[in-house]
Amino acid sequence: MKESVVRDVNKIGKTILKTESFDKALSQIHHDKTTVGAHSMEVACTALAISRRLKSLKISVNEEQMIRGALCHDLGILGRYDKFANNFVCCYRHPKDSVVVADKLLGGLTDIEKDVIAHHMWPVTPVPPHHREAYIVTLADKICAVREIIRSAEKNKAEMLKKAKHMQKETA
Ligand SMILES: [Fe+2]
Numbered sequence: 001m002k003e004s005v006v007r008d009v010n011k012i013g014k015t016i017l018k019t020e021s022f023d024k025a026l027s028q029i030h031h032d033k034t035t036v037g038a039h040s041m042e043v044a045c046t047a048l049a050i051s052r053r054l055k056s057l058k059i060s061v062n063e064e065q066m067i068r069g070a071l072c073h074d075l076g077i078l079g080r081y082d083k084f085a086n087n088f089v090c091c092y093r094h095p096k097d098s099v100v101v102a103d104k105l106l107g108g109l110t111d112i113e114k115d116v117i118a119h120h121m122w123p124v125t126p127v128p129p130h131h132r133e134a135y136i137v138t139l140a141d142k143i144c145a146v147r148e149i150i151r152s153a154e155k156n157k158a159e160m161l162k163k164a165k166h167m168q169k170e171t172a
């Protein structure tokens with residue numbers, strides 16, 4: 001990831017990143033080997049990297065609102081095992097809960113921020129986004145989820161190999 005992208009996400013998201021909610025997000029496990037907070041940072045950075053490519057094609061994006069939405073898109077997933085009965089319910093409900101959390105956190109949401117957060121699970125959830133910023137975050141979310149699942153599988157494989165070698169040594 002380009003240093004300028006990470007720097008700009010930190011700068012634009014400064015007030016969100018300093019909140020207690022984001023602190024909690026940094027400690028809740030997500031996609032097996034990452035956290036909700038780390039995932040949200042990756043999604044915001046990936047979305048910004050995509051939007052800068054689009055800028056070179058003369059397609060304008062509201063970077064500030066897109067990044068704020070991306071950083072808050074999964075905050076409604078915090079405490080998922082206490083509030084959602086199963087993964088299916090979590091999948092449908094957490095975008096709505098994220099809107100409520102973000103609305104409180106930011107003291108109101110713009111149309112773009114709300115769209116980014118509420119529709120980030122599309123096409124898994126049926127209602128599509130209305131703004132290009134929300135389509136970019138939806139795409140970035142999927143790219144990051146796939147990356148995280150591959151990374152997690154690689155780590156699990158490495159851990160299993162390490163364990164197997166250790167057991168071989170013990171029985172030798
Ligand atoms: Fe999500």
Ligand SMILES: [Fe+2]
Nearest residue numbers: 039073074141
């Ligand atoms: Fe996500």
